[in-house]
Amino acid sequence: MYVQAGRYGGTYAHRDIAFEFGSAISPVFKLYLIKEYQRLKDEENNRQKLEWNAKRFLSKANYLIHTDAVKKYVLPKTNYSKRTEWLAYADEADLLNVALFNCTAGEWRKANPELSKNSNIRDFASINELTVLSNLETHNAELIKEGKSKLERFRNLVEIARYQIAILDEAERMKTAPKQIKK
Secondary structure: EEEEEOOOEHHHOOHHHHHHHHHOOHHHHHHHHHHHHHHHHHHHHHHHHHHHHHHHHHHHOHHHHHOOOOOOOHHHHOOOOOOOHHHHHHHHHHHHHHHHOOHHHHHHHHHHOOHOOOOHHHHHOOOHHHHHHHHHHHHHHHHHOOOOOOHHHHHHHHHHHHHHHHHHHHHHHHHOOOOOOOO
């Protein structure tokens, strides 16, 4: 607390102390504080839900295109049985993960055992990374249709991922950089 005597003087306190004092002398003020706190927390939660929904949408946007290419072009050329064909899908998903994140889903789970109990590598990806991942799914589907080898596809996907991430990250940096005034 800070007390200043004389004209223009007064008692000043940290806002927590001021809120407590106001709450003690006015039930209406206390109710206002509680309601405002609840409103702010609701607003914060809504922003987080919106971001989570956007991330989920980006994760699923081109997934069907990618899995369809695996079903039509990869599975017929392999010896997977009906029980093990999921391995082909997982293998292609990991191809994308390594191209973008530099690790497979299994490697990420091993490195993050606590986080992996309720989430996966893509849950922790940025919006830019998920955008690029969605693009990679489409590119990989096209490369599969063209009959490119896994190694060719991987090299191509790594190049695309680096290029797109660099562009998106630079655009984000430019938005947050201080504006320079030209003279």
